[in-house]
Amino acid sequence: MAAEAPNGGGLARFPWVIFWVGLVLRLGYMTFAHTWHIRTHWNHFEFGYEMGRIAHSLVTGHGYGNPFWGLSGPTAWEPPLYPWLLAGIFKVFGDYSPLSAWVTLALNCVFGAFTLPAVWQIARRCFSRKVAVWATWIWALYPAAMQYDERWVWEMSLTCFLFSWVLVLALRMRGIGEPGEARAEGATAGRWALFAVLWALIALSNPSLQLFLPACGLWILWGSPRWKRQLAYGTMAAVIFLGCLAPWVYRNWVVFHHFIPVRSDFGFEFFDGNGPGSTGMIREYDQPFQDPVQMRKYRQMGEIAWMQWHMQETKAYMAKHPWHFWRLTPKRIYMYWAGVPEPANHKWWVDLGRSLNFEFASLAGLFGLALALRRKAAGRWLFFWAFALLPVTYYLITVHARFRHPLEPLIDILGVYLFQSAEKSWRVRGFSRHA
Known part of the structure; x- marks a missing residue:
């Protein structure tokens, strides 16, 4: 039987204490763990990497360009929203300054905290208040959900925030979880x-x-x-x-x-993921910011010609080694859901714990999605297509744990739905045995 979309998904009933706990925890950890102390080697390259270099170029009057070292010319290597945001922060709080680092990560924390009401609304509209409460608290407190807010000067927190709210809007447009009159508006x-x-x-x-x-x-x-x-x-x-x-x-x-x-970087990214020596993962050592030969070619050829050259090299390699791509694709699919090996030399139990945590969340989310489809929960096909389509680019090119972040609020919600449904089932069975 189709599940009825519950009422009361609105922000008026959102427990704002969860938002404030999530925000204070993120800001507090970022501030007192000094994650805003970004290393200054490589001329501040770790401060936003290519996006940081583009922002630096913007505030120093060289336009949207120069994503690596020196003046290499205009670029479309990265999409513009986050570099523009960084440039605004640099303009107000200082170019690559410690205060800019703190403000940037604080803004990421705000994006992460404002994802919490979206998690609440999705879960409340499609499942139940109990699922909404648990899923929102998990997103507020779960370290893996907070890491991109507190540590990464990159777009993950912003993208996740925007994507979560577009899902809420889509549910509202279908009238899911809306009261009678509002449902008619659609x-x-x-x-x-x-x-x-x-x-x-x-x-x-x-x-x-x-x-x-x-x-x-x-x-x-x-x-x-x-x-x-x-x-x-x-x-x-x-x-x-x-x-x-x-x-x-x-x-x-x-x-x-x-x-x-x-963005313009598809040719190189496809080469990096499927060309000679590729392993299916990001190869930073082959990128212009680490490889002087590639940097020299990038400057000499210009960005578009350099990208086209890499695409031609990849096509030629794939023509000679047609099975290479098909061997790497299943590996990338597995790593998207099971985790990407860390290059750092961590203790084995740290890597094991990280891997088990990643895999557990994936399995819970996937089984929760299957249960939602089986029980015809509200919004189930929206979630199905998100799970099916968001990873496709990474299946075909390259994979990293951060690429999955926009999908993780849904993984959280559906995982909670799975276990909450299992709890109900156990209670029913226990009642039946004692009846």
Whole structure:
């Protein structure tokens, strides 16, 4: 029997104490564990890596470029949203300053904390208040969920925050968890416009998630009784989405004379994941910031020609070794869900604990998704397509634990749903035995 979407998913009933605990814990750990003390070697490269270098280039008047060492010219290596955000912080609080480091990580912590109400809403709308409470507390307190907020000057916290709220919006547009009158409103023109803007921000933060955009939009349309009006609204949203991306695409066309929707680095990333010597994981030693030969070629050829050269090299290698790609792809699929080996020399029990933790969360989330599909829970197909499509890029190119972060709120919610359902089942069996 189909599960009824529970009422009361709104923010008014969100227990804000969880938000404040999550925020204070993140800010406190980041501040007092000194994770904002970022090493200054390699001319501050660890402060945001390529995104930090681009932000530095922006505030020093050299434009959106120079992602590695020195002045190498304009770039589209990274999507622009987080570098622009970093550049604003550098402008106000100092270029690569300790205060900028603290503010950047504090902002990541804010993004992580504001993901908590989204976790609550998704779980409350689709499952129950109990699932919502547990899932939100886990996201507030779970160290693995907090690590990207507290340590990484990168886009993961921002992307996860945006993606979580786009899921909440999609559920609202389908009327899931909405009270009667609000359910009738459904996917209004305003909500479609907000949907488009959120997805544009996601595209400018991490374009890999765009594989899920068509499925998300079609899922909203599929459940609408007034499909002609909704199709018109959906078309309007597509125009708004493309309009939000247009200035960046136009800039890339003017600068590079090539159509680059968001970022330019596919050729190199595909080479890094599938070319000669590839193992399916990121090979930092082969990237321009570590390899002087690659850096010299990058400067001499220019970014687009250098990317095209790497793509040609990869195609030639794959033609000679056709099974190499097919051997690495199952390995990447496994590592996406079971964890990527750490290059650092940790104690064996540290690596074992980390691996077991990652695998346990994956299995709980996957089994929770299977249970939601079996019991016809509200929002189940939205979750299914997120699980199916978000990892595809990484299955085919390269894999890292951080790439899974936007999906982890759903893994958390569905894992809690699995165990909460098992608890109910045990209680029913116990009652039956004693009846």
